Amino acid sequence: MATIYEVSKLAGVSLATVSRVMNNNTPVREATRLKVLAAMEELGYRPNSIAQSLASNRSNSIGILVSELYGPFYGAMISSIEAEFRAAGKHVIIAAGHSEESTEQDGIEFLINRSCDALILHVEAVSDDYLIKLSQSDTPIVLINRQIPAIQSQCISLNNKLGGYLASRLLLEKGHRQLAYISGPLWKTDAKERYRGHQLALQEYGLQPDERLFFEGDFHESGGSDGVAQFLQQGLHFTGLICGNDEMASGAMTEARECGLDIPGDLSIVGYDNVMLSHYTYPKLSTIDYPIAAMGQMAARWVLKHIYQQDKLDVQLVFEPKVIERDSCISLAPTLG
Amino acid sequence: MATIYEVSKLAGVSLATVSRVMNNNTPVREATRLKVLAAMEELGYRPNSIAQSLASNRSNSIGILVSELYGPFYGAMISSIEAEFRAAGKHVIIAAGHSEESTEQDGIEFLINRSCDALILHVEAVSDDYLIKLSQSDTPIVLINRQIPAIQSQCISLNNKLGGYLASRLLLEKGHRQLAYISGPLWKTDAKERYRGHQLALQEYGLQPDERLFFEGDFHESGGSDGVAQFLQQGLHFTGLICGNDEMASGAMTEARECGLDIPGDLSIVGYDNVMLSHYTYPKLSTIDYPIAAMGQMAARWVLKHIYQQDKLDVQLVFEPKVIERDSCISLAPTLG
């Protein structure tokens, strides 16, 4: 592989000049620039990015940590982040945190040791304090789906409470009054916020939450099916069900159907996230859109703006969810209201 | 950030010795090793991976190119690759090729310029010749889901023809004789092979393929729905449908149901890939398992073995698909056979 040195010899200029035409940060006479360009072409020269990084103290790599690499949710996020950086000539190093505190910390450490210029984190298990401390170290971080007041300007988040509110209101507006709720793990902030939104909606309609119609699931399919199974075993009556995410909604749907309920005839269901599967269920799932692709892109822009000085870019920190109505919810006949 | 030099001073040894205890490739007296370790600890020393790379001519990074970053299929693949490398202290740089020749080539170039030690590619649009040429350059490559005789030892692939055969035989065994087939784009090798398997199964049962019951889709949901729509508009009769992948099967299922068909009562459907969505459809989709996670892991092992000299590892190049029976296929009543 040709080096900058060989190029300089062939072009009959100094090594420094070659570097200048590469980075065009210093004026170079047009004639020499062309000579250099020709020499690079002839040698098939490609800059060694590692040497560049060592000399410039910039790796042009951004670390991304997500809970899981598979699944529609993170896929969409990573995809939009990669596209944005790729267009800017940066590259992306990925790691998985598996929603586990020590694994998440390991992952972060791993990425830092890889000399990433910045980190984009979608972490769940790690504490606020840890992240605040981390943000004071050398490697800048951006958080997705997390709100920490002390470092708010680095947090890109969704208004989860509003989403929970919208999901519940969708059913309330359709006349449903007996609502069940299957939540994600309440130690996860987003799960808690979504549930808060639900409570808010109930309150607005003058309803009391019924503890027996609440189930704390795991954000996986089994959480949804377990929840429905429990409600039904207790002989509880409910015509609407709000789930903390689409996976659980899918599990709930399957379980309800196996117990002889017609969806949406006997039970209306709303999910949350609008991941791809919500489109594959039968009936198609009504849900709350989580604009994860846009948020990932924004995280990338944040980095481009603050770390790579692309000042013109605008970043938006808080996103709003919106209702996606499909086929899993129906209006309750007024006589039944 | 502390450097190796500061550590050496604090420990009262030479810089080379510090390097030795880090890489423990040269004997170091236990006492000195401990001194060095203590010094590293005290300074919170972390090796600069970029400097290591420059000096050792090893970046410890592996480039991965897939068609898309989202979607269950690639997610599972990337996930298993990352896990395998992470455990080995290597990291993974990802890029998307979007099934488009120039984008795939750009992506490969991009990764090569990033000084990856090796590339793992799941490419579709790029030609065999290009890949053969590529494999002669400095950066080693491994191919997933592609068979190129000239570089067979670097190809990790699925026996797609067998899968197509198994899918069709599943329906034939259940008594179905009027079979429709919705294929992926035939310029994609895997789509073509799967279809070949189908033809093989028909032949085994003494049946002729009916051209009118063949539709070339796009591997997306719309391909499945378009295919079914076309068959039905032509008033064709068929009791079994094989789809080139699960997405199309899902689309087909939805369309068929909207046309008033009961699944599997009126029509049995088989997919291919066994991605997560096959589990979310209603009824749950019978399909052919594509062990993509295992194949990704194997690609990673290939690299560890051949590039990083982890000689003990065994690699398997060809994988076998298998039938996953769920709820979307039924046996045809003998009287109707």
Place this chain on the structure above:
DNA sequence: TTGTAGGCGTTATCAC
């Protein structure tokens, strides 16, 4: 077993 010194391919700071 340990130290010395040259080199990896750039960038960046000086002079000229």
Place this chain on the structure above:
DNA sequence: GTGATAACGCCTACAA
């Protein structure tokens, strides 16, 4: 505008 030359932080013969 351009050319030396010193970093950047580490690895690795070669010597001792």
